[in-house]
Amino acid sequence: xxxxCGIRATQVPTDFGAAPxxxxxxxxxxxxxxxxxxxxxxxxxxxxxxxxxxxxxxxGVPEGTPDARRRVIVAQGLLDLLAAAxxxxxRSAGYTTYVPGGLxxxxxxxxxxxxxxxxSTAPSRLTSYALAxxxxxxxxxxxxxxDGSVILGGPANGxxxxxxxxxxxxxxxxxxxxxxxxxxxx
Numbered sequence: 001x002x003x004x005c006g007i008r009a010t011q012v013p014t015d016f017g018a019a020p021x022x023x024x025x026x027x028x029x030x031x032x033x034x035x036x037x038x039x040x041x042x043x044x045x046x047x048x049x050x051x052x053x054x055x056x057x058x059x060g061v062p063e064g065t066p067d068a069r070r071r072v073i074v075a076q077g078l079l080d081l082l083a084a085a086x087x088x089x090x091r092s093a094g095y096t097t098y099v100p101g102g103l104x105x106x107x108x109x110x111x112x113x114x115x116x117x118x119x120s121t122a123p124s125r126l127t128s129y130a131l132a133x134x135x136x137x138x139x140x141x142x143x144x145x146x147d148g149s150v151i152l153g154g155p156a157n158g159x160x161x162x163x164x165x166x167x168x169x170x171x172x173x174x175x176x177x178x179x180x181x182x183x184x185x186x
Contacts, residue, residue, distance in 0.1 A: 025049055025094055040074065044081050045136040045170070046095045047129055052136055052170045055090065057081045068107060068114070075105045075117050075143035082133055098129035111185040112160060115144060115151055122154030123161065132173030136165035151183050160185070 025048040039058030046055055059077030061070055082099035085091070100121070108116035117138065123131055139150040153160040160183040168176045 025053055040142065042078060042141055044078060045133050046086060046097050047173065048095045050172065052132060052173050071143045072105060072107045074141060075138060078137050078141055078143060079103050079105055082137060097133065098127050099133050100130065109157060113151055113183060116153060116160060117143065117150060118153045118155060120155055122158055123152045128177055129173050132169050132178055135163040135178040136170060139165045
């Protein structure tokens with residue numbers, strides 16, 4: 001005996017639009033979290049549904065900050081923004097973050113390439129979601145060279161890897177790790 005869903009087949013084509021989504025992943029108006037008169041405009045990647053999406057934010061950087069220091073200030077600001085809870089409007093739209101609080105960043109060590117960012121926690125110890133958020137946010141920011149990649153390492157003299165943010169990572173951050181390759185010291 002066959003059972004069905006109770007909807008009979010028809011010969012007439014029907015189009016009732018796309019299937020409804022449980023998570024809209026869009027904000028109804030301006031994002032209050034991005035409304036700041038001071039700072040550098042940035043985008044951070046938050047998780048919404050099963051993929052990463054950008055949201056606008058700002059990072060404060062003092063005027064006249066040298067470039068090397070500016071990179072670290074922007075990177076730390078981005079980490080802080082990623083670790084902060086999304087706004088009420090963002091949460092109701094389905095946005096979330098997996099980046100842990102208390103994560104800090106420093107610039108390169110003495111033998112590291114100049115665009116290295118060292119995290120207080122080794123990247124390999126982060127969840128796949130948190131690593132994807134960090135890599136995609138940092139690789140597309142003023143904290144890096146702007147080539148779509150970022151060199152990350154853990155504290156001290158740990159291993160360095162160049163990570164990339166790809167479409168696959170943005171679409172499936174829980175199951176696709178950011179591609180990476182080992183980076184040597186100077």
